[in-house]
Amino acid sequence: MTSYNCPECGTRAPVETANWCCPNCRSPWDLDFAATAVSLKSLPARVNSLWRYEEALPLAQPAVSLGEGRTPLVALTETVFAKLDFLMPTLSFKDRGAVLLAELARRLAPRRVIADSSGNAGTAIAAYCARAGLDCTVYVPEETSAKKVEQIRAHGAHLELVPGDRESTAQAARAAADRTGTFYASHVYNPYFLHGTKTYVYELWEDLGGTLPDAIVVPVGNGTLLLGADLAIGELHACGLISERPALIAVQAEAVSPLAAAFHSGADALPEEPAPAPPPAPTLAEGIAIPRPPRAKQILRAVRASGGTFLTVTEDQIRAAQLDLASRGLFVESTGVACWAAAGTWSEGTAVVPLCGAGLKTGLAPQSVQ
CATH class of the missing domain: 3.40.50.1100 (Rossmann fold)
Incomplete structure (x- = not known):
């Protein structure tokens, strides 16, 4: 195992003895870990799970795997593809x-x-x-x-x-x-969680023959999938495995969209929270209804550096997108359809959206949010 480092104040600590956050500034940890190049040609002979990207993972030879990863990539339109991450062992990415x-x-x-x-x-x-x-x-x-x-x-x-x-x-x-x-x-x-979610992009890279789409569209609450994607893109580029970096398109529910508001105002962080904070508005996208994500600075920085943007979707758009995907044979939970709801506004090349959770987790979205 390697060491944690704090991106805010530079503190370092061994993984074996570290607190769950930086003891000096209470920020989330990053990891001192450098991926090495994955050989595309070697992958067909490897284990059929996310653990096949062993050069890019900070742990190896797991005892707890349930065969996670390697989810299908299917076309929704000529330019938009969906990765079916709701087909995981617990039905989510x-x-x-x-x-x-x-x-x-x-x-x-x-x-x-x-x-x-x-x-x-x-x-x-x-x-x-x-x-x-x-x-x-x-x-x-x-x-x-x-x-x-x-x-x-x-x-x-x-x-x-x-x-x-x-x-x-x-x-x-x-x-x-x-x-x-x-x-x-x-x-x-x-x-370590982000180093797991980054395998989403390694799978895209493998399935697309060593390339990535023009844009990767991801739902953002705490930003764990987006930051994992950013990690993978940086590693693939640093190892010379891709020449162009895709734009990261971050999607939030309009009802709870603090990061989108900060991004479009030009801010590099969320504003200081008033006391007491107002309760967040209700939204069908419960999984991304996060008013103050701890990694907000990293998320905003990653989207800007990629040339991407933030998009927001309404409750009606979320509901319509869930029904539309169901009509195409894909029953996805209401949070997981947010990216498909937003994808129609993105027309700059090819894009991949994650279908993050199975519809069985929440059922069909109701006609109104109370």
Whole structure:
């Protein structure tokens, strides 16, 4: 294992003994890790999971894999393609990062693992901790989809239903994370998760014969898929495996779009939060309804550096996009259709959208959001 580093103040700490965040400024960690070039020709003979990109991963030879990764890429139009990440073991793309967190926790052997989530990350952490034989507690907002709550419980995790919004849930988990013997399997604060989600782009690169599309469109709440994509693009470019970097197109629900507002105002960070903060507006896209993502600066910087932009979608557009995808044979949860709802406004070359979670997790979007 390598070391954590803080992108804000430069603090470094060994993975084996580090706090869950930088002890000096409380920022999320990055990872001191350098990927080496993956040979495209060698891949067909390798394991058929995300672990085939071993040169790009900070862990190897996992004991907790469920065969995650290698999801299909299908055409939706002549220029827009969808990657079916809802066909993962726990039915969402979060498995990509969760498997690395669970593998890391297995090696560190804590007394307990905790996580917080709006649903999908929690189900993924619960499943992979079950696979690893780790005691796991997942904190979720009390309004989380009943089907996601049922899935977390089915994997044997302890469940903490937290009154209030997603930020209240995160605060409760972070307080518990400071207890001795606890591994905080945070998909936001722990960079191993981002090194899992980056395999999404490595798979695109492989399936497209060593190239990438002109744009990668991703839903953004805490930004774990976007930041993973940015990592992979940087690594592929640094290794000479791509010559052009795709634009990152970030999508938020119009009802909860702090990053889009900051981006279009020219800001490089979110404004200082007033006290008390107003509650976020309701949205069908519960998985990206994050009012203050801890990695906001990194997300804004990545989108700008790529030449991309932020797009927002309305509740009516989300609902219509879910029905449209269902009519094409793809039943996707309401958060996961946000990128397809936005893709119609992008006309600058080829693009790939992720279909991040299965429709069975939330059912069809209702006609109104209360």
